[in-house]
Amino acid sequence: MMGSYKGKGMGNEDYSGIWVFAEQRNGQIKNVAYELLGRARELADALGVELSAVCFGHEVDDVNGLIAHGVDKIYLVDSAELGDNQEDLLTQQLVELVQQHRPEILLAGATALGRAFIPRVAAALPTGLSADCTDLDIDADKRLLLQTKPTFGGNILAVITCPEARPQMATVRPHVFSLHETDGSRKGEIIKVDFKRERYTSRTKLVEFVAEVAETVKIEEADVIVAGGRGLEKAENFEMIQELASVMGGAVGATRVAVDEGWLAYPHQIGQTGKTVCPRLYIAVGISGALQHVVGMQTSECIVAINDDPHAPIFEVATYGIVGDLFQVVPLLIEKLKKR
């Protein structure tokens, strides 16, 4: 990881607390911030430190609500010039706050914005950053953040630490952590920070914001996902998967093989190079359970796997396993569910 810069005369012991960047878009805090706060609260308790959220934007809704998600302090920078999330300004403002308050850990969502500006914050401080983590933990004795992420093409899960530089920084994709219950009785403090625009330079100017064309496939939000893999053999057989999903009011997912074969479009792909999902029920049909797929669905509440190979790795993460031919099992399931 990076070198040992900590500001003149500073040691690791001069850094304390966990910060989460609470990203907003159009004045709404993104769900990924709440997901991160749930996990970050556990990490902060393990270290015995405060949890803070950093929120940059203009007239952001329900900043107070962050407290119910486990936050002790909120650093709120409210300015019309921050509403559009211009990366140059965000980078400089966050670097300045980190240098002033010295958190030992800084976490952010691996969203389009997080991926774009958080590495610049890490480089400017400078410190290490693990992008796209799939889990976070704490070694409380060494006060180290254990940052798990798939590496070597997704073939191993590496646990990365940043023993020398501070803060320890990581980004995590949306839906990796589930939302925790909120506690409306919690107390916290909002610290308003003046945005001193004249102190910062920006090489970019926002000309226009063009919203992404709404995706028709919202598998990230589905409670039930029925996903198919190579075992389906051809595109037409995905009609069966679609039918099973419809009967349960769910969405259809796919492995990369199914997408590469052209059986389903890319927005359906789940896994390391697709989407990360966390539905209440995930039914994996004809899917072997390669690590690159599993990292995108392993946090689902209940996983049902249908596979004719009893040794398929998908059974290692499945809550319930059905060993059998999918062409017999799926029609039977559809029939039974329709009767109910």
Ligand SMILES: Cc1cc2nc3c(=O)[nH]c(=O)nc-3n(C[C@H](O)[C@H](O)[C@H](O)COP(=O)(O)OP(=O)(O)OC[C@H]3O[C@@H](n4cnc5c(N)ncnc54)[C@H](O)[C@@H]3O)c2cc1C
């Ligand atoms: C850098 C990188 C990134 C990747 N990213 C992703 C990603 O984002 N998402 C992803 O999914 N993969 C990804 N992969 C690919 C991944 O490694 C696997 O190749 C892929 O997930 C396997 O897809 P599959 O399970 O559909 O196919 P297979 O591994 O071929 O498994 C098919 C399964 O179907 C079962 N089967 C066959 N016929 C039947 C039947 N009649 N009844 C019941 N079961 C049957 C078989 O027993 C087998 O277990 C990535 C790979 C790399 C190198």
